[in-house]
Amino acid sequence: MNYHRFDCIIVGSGGAGLMAALEASKLAGTAVVSKLYPTRSHTGAAQGGIAAALANLEDDTWENHAYDTIKGGDFLVDQTAAEVLCREAVECIYDLEHMGLPFDRTPDGRISQRRFGGHTKPNPVYDPAAPAGTEAAKPRIPVKRACHSADRTGHMILQTLYQQCIKQGVTFFDEFHMLDLIMVEGECRGIVAIEIATSELHVFHAKSVLLATGGFGRMFKVSSNAFALTGDGPAIAYRHGIPLEDMEFYQFHPTGIYRLGILLSEACRGDGGVMFNGEGERFMEKYAPNLKDLASRDVCSRSIYQEVRAGRGVGGKDYVYLDIRAETINKYKTSPTGEPVDSAWVSKRLPDIIDFARTYLGVDPIHEPMPIQPTAHYAMGGLPTDVHGRVLRDESGAFIAGLYSAGESACVSVHGANRLGTNSLVDLVVFGRRTGREMARFALDRPFQSLPPKPEAYVKAEIEAVLARPRVEPWVKIRDEMQRTMMDECGVFRTADTLTKARDVLVDLQNRYRSTGVQDKGTVFNTGLLEVLELGCLLDLAQATVASALARKESRGAHSREDFPTRDDSQFFRHTFIFKDGEYPGRIGYKDVDVILRQVDGRMEPKYPLEIRKY
Ligand SMILES: Cc1cc2nc3c(=O)[nH]c(=O)nc-3n(C[C@H](O)[C@H](O)[C@H](O)COP(=O)(O)OP(=O)(O)OC[C@H]3O[C@@H](n4cnc5c(N)ncnc54)[C@H](O)[C@@H]3O)c2cc1C
Numbered sequence: 001m002n003y004h005r006f007d008c009i010i011v012g013s014g015g016a017g018l019m020a021a022l023e024a025s026k027l028a029g030t031a032v033v034s035k036l037y038p039t040r041s042h043t044g045a046a047q048g049g050i051a052a053a054l055a056n057l058e059d060d061t062w063e064n065h066a067y068d069t070i071k072g073g074d075f076l077v078d079q080t081a082a083e084v085l086c087r088e089a090v091e092c093i094y095d096l097e098h099m100g101l102p103f104d105r106t107p108d109g110r111i112s113q114r115r116f117g118g119h120t121k122p123n124p125v126y127d128p129a130a131p132a133g134t135e136a137a138k139p140r141i142p143v144k145r146a147c148h149s150a151d152r153t154g155h156m157i158l159q160t161l162y163q164q165c166i167k168q169g170v171t172f173f174d175e176f177h178m179l180d181l182i183m184v185e186g187e188c189r190g191i192v193a194i195e196i197a198t199s200e201l202h203v204f205h206a207k208s209v210l211l212a213t214g215g216f217g218r219m220f221k222v223s224s225n226a227f228a229l230t231g232d233g234p235a236i237a238y239r240h241g242i243p244l245e246d247m248e249f250y251q252f253h254p255t256g257i258y259r260l261g262i263l264l265s266e267a268c269r270g271d272g273g274v275m276f277n278g279e280g281e282r283f284m285e286k287y288a289p290n291l292k293d294l295a296s297r298d299v300c301s302r303s304i305y306q307e308v309r310a311g312r313g314v315g316g317k318d319y320v321y322l323d324i325r326a327e328t329i330n331k332y333k334t335s336p337t338g339e340p341v342d343s344a345w346v347s348k349r350l351p352d353i354i355d356f357a358r359t360y361l362g363v364d365p366i367h368e369p370m371p372i373q374p375t376a377h378y379a380m381g382g383l384p385t386d387v388h389g390r391v392l393r394d395e396s397g398a399f400i401a402g403l404y405s406a407g408e409s410a411c412v413s414v415h416g417a418n419r420l421g422t423n424s425l426v427d428l429v430v431f432g433r434r435t436g437r438e439m440a441r442f443a444l445d446r447p448f449q450s451l452p453p454k455p456e457a458y459v460k461a462e463i464e465a466v467l468a469r470p471r472v473e474p475w476v477k478i479r480d481e482m483q484r485t486m487m488d489e490c491g492v493f494r495t496a497d498t499l500t501k502a503r504d505v506l507v508d509l510q511n512r513y514r515s516t517g518v519q520d521k522g523t524v525f526n527t528g529l530l531e532v533l534e535l536g537c538l539l540d541l542a543q544a545t546v547a548s549a550l551a552r553k554e555s556r557g558a559h560s561r562e563d564f565p566t567r568d569d570s571q572f573f574r575h576t577f578i579f580k581d582g583e584y585p586g587r588i589g590y591k592d593v594d595v596i597l598r599q600v601d602g603r604m605e606p607k608y609p610l611e612i613r614k615y
Pocket of ligand 1 (some may be wrong): 011012015017033035036037038041042044045046153154176177178179212214224226233234263355377424426428525
């Protein structure tokens with residue numbers, strides 16, 4: 001058996017994992033275990049930007065950012081965590097800049113910022129009595145808050161953090177796939193991983209373990225997510241009885257390339273792009289009269305579906321257009337400054353988007369609009385944590401010693417029922433840093449705890465079982481059926497009927513999954529074996545998602561129940577916790593949303609009062 005011992009083990013080398021590694025390794029021995037080569041992590045695909053109220057181009061405050069984040073999340077956001085995010089975002093951006101991250105610049109050399117959906121500030125000329133449709137009638141207006149490197153922001157963040165980790169001597173185990181957590185007496189004491197090149201098992205003994213394994217968008221048929229995003233961290237923890245929080249909230253990004261799901265960044269609309277239906281109508285004017293195309297993602301995705309259902313998709317089909325042509329931006333006066341722009345400006349701001357459209361669609365967005373449809377994009381739910389990344393044991397707020405989570409696999413919860421664009425990258429750096437610090441401190445305070453005999457035995461048996469099974473049906477068939485079911489029955493709109501159907505299909509798929517094997521029985525890069533194990537993770541998370549969605553009988557943020565179309569704060573102003581104890585669907589519990597109170601005229605009142613969300 002291959003045995004390794006480190007104070008801190010970090011699983012995942014995306015933005016969250018690398019930021020935590022940088023911080024933890026200042027204090028304690030740290031290693032990063034990643035199934036992908038670090039710079040291939042999905043963080044590198046992030047396009048549009050990272051939010052922070054630097055106020056480089058116009059007035060802005062971190063309080064504005066916190067308000068937008070809480071409202072964007074349809075008030076399911078934990079407010080202390082949101083304030084931490086928005087306050088610390090500012091210093092984190094300057095830290096990244098000092099590490100060498102090449103942000104785009106303003107003419108006078110400051111970090112440039114662009115607009116993104118749902119990021120606003122109070123309108124200085126607001127007048128509640130002003131006639132509708134006028135500038136003065138808008139309570140809030142878009143603000144430039146997203147720092148960026150063209151449309152390759154995530155790539156630059158990932159490269160910068162990786163370089164810093166190498167410089168600081170962090171140990172990397174690249175292409176090692178975690179298959180289990182070592183849990184003893186309710187504590188986490190390490191992980192078991194397989195070395196992909198050889199199929200050898202490795203035991204990593206640790207004092208603290210961070211799961212930073214990213215999202216699980218491969219649960220859905222049309223997705224912006226890379227193939228590796230299969231939710232291994234949350235799924236493996238869930239099997240050990242650790243709860244998952246708010247799984248019913250999954251974000252569909254409005255502008256994926258039609259059928260392929262490849263993302264066309266919201267920066268397209270931040271920089272002036274406009275969406276049109278098949279009748280050439282700028283339909284967002286109907287659904288979000290104030291912010292229009294810059295409304296939050298849940299609102300835009302629902303609007304596209306509604307247009308398509310009403311028969312106003314392009315050519316009666318299930319897609320609409322995203323138009324970033326300079327002539328369109330000028331016609332609707334949607335450029336960031338309101339001044340006319342030309343094609344060269346668009347090409348400079350959105351080079352990768354233009355490239356994707358030419359390559360994957362055969363469409364040149366400089367001259368034509370791009371066919372788009374909503375694409376599964378981001379998991380608001382995940383492993384419940386506090387603001388130091390400590391994973392919660394249950395709704396009571398108790399922690400699991402030695403276990404941490406950060407990034408998309410975690411639910412802090414700063415995104416509530418719907419995340420704002422550019423708020424994930426900043427979540428990675430703010431909470432990655434905090435978690436790295438916390439897990440190192442915890443490790444310094446205690447000796448290594450003992451491991452059970454043969455901690456790898458469970459994984460070994462699981463692999464042997466998959467390899468021994470006959471291939472009754474191709475496992476890709478099970479995956480395709482899961483992806484289609486989740487897209488159609490548990491996507492942008494849901495009802496009790498569609499969710500019940502999904503629940504029954506998933507039970508059948510789980511049974512079929514347990515009796516199917518792989519063709520390749522070898523030990524060298526047996527990717528078939530690993531994909532089957534990843535599919536097992538996705539199936540468990542899909543079941544948790546559907547069960548949580550069935551239990552939430554209201555519509556809030558990304559969770560849209562057509563049979564319960566309004567938000568119900570009296571019953572559901574709280575987080576869902578689902579536990580895999582016993583038979584499916586397991587126990588569901590609830591935890592109150594963290595609300596900040598402040599004193600007004602001698603009385604305590606909510607700092608962010610509940611309001612009906614309008615854009
Ligand atoms: C196309 C696209 C564009 C986006 N654009 C933006 C944007 O402009 N702004 C923004 O704020 N957000 C954006 N997002 C969202 C954001 O990029 C992600 O939420 C974020 O990068 C997730 O980072 P992470 O560190 O949590 O995980 P990831 O970067 O996804 O990394 C996950 C890591 O976990 C490892 N891993 C997973 N399972 C295992 C296992 N079993 N064993 C070992 N290692 C494992 C992987 O190897 C990988 O290193 C975008 C997302 C996509 C898909």
